Amino acid sequence: MFTQYDPDTNEYLMVEEPDASASYTYADYLKWKFEERVELIKGKLLKMTAPNRKHQDVSRELLVQITSFLKNKQCKVYHAPFDVRLPKKGEKDDKNIYNVVQPDICIVCDITKLDEKGCLGAPDLVVEILSPGNSKKEVRIKYELYEESGVKEYWILNPVEENVAVLLLNDNEKFGGAALYTNGDIILSKAIQGLQVNVTDIFLNN
Secondary structure, three states: OEEEEEOOOOEEEEEOOOOOOOOOOHHHHOOEEOOOOEEEEOOEEEEOOOOOHHHHHHHHHHHHHHHHHHOOOOOEEEEOOOOEEOOOOOOOOHHHOOOEEOOOEEEEOOHHHEEOOEEEOOOOEEEEEOOOOOOHHHHHHHHHHHHHHOOOEEEEEEOOOOEEEEEEEOOOOOEOOOEEEEOOOEEEOOOOOOOEEEHHHHHOOO
16 A cells, blocks of 8 residues: 545545556656655566665765765765656656666766756766665666666675675666676776775775
């Protein structure tokens, strides 16, 4: 069960969950209010796994590092829950947007993409932190979506194995082979000039 906004009564009403076989848009998404976080990928509703403590610890540490680096710079950093709409090129109508994700962390340098709803268009850098509940299918879906949408740099953090896979969008608009960083390594971002992250510091206190 979840709640959906009814414009006639100006209230949220308890209704059955959306049909898993149906296709939905961002306009539909805006009417919903779930107890848990959800994303919309290619029109299909995807419930997100609740983050565990280690996930939150890693996210907080990385966010602190990035926030400190970006102080007084144009680029902005955001963390979930934060809606990132990934439409087809040039599309802005909520009724024609079928992808809405909530990356664990994202950096947006083109501030024209930002509005009161979140971000419309691909962030420059996206960070996703794996949780025990993530399936290979979910990881693959996100990979393909970020690639198709033009995310310049994609980091996948694994708190259990304490490593970071970094993928860069190449000239063919495809992610190249992942570079794997472990404790002791320094990640030098290509999308965010000057950003350096020590992998040891991300996982040190977790």
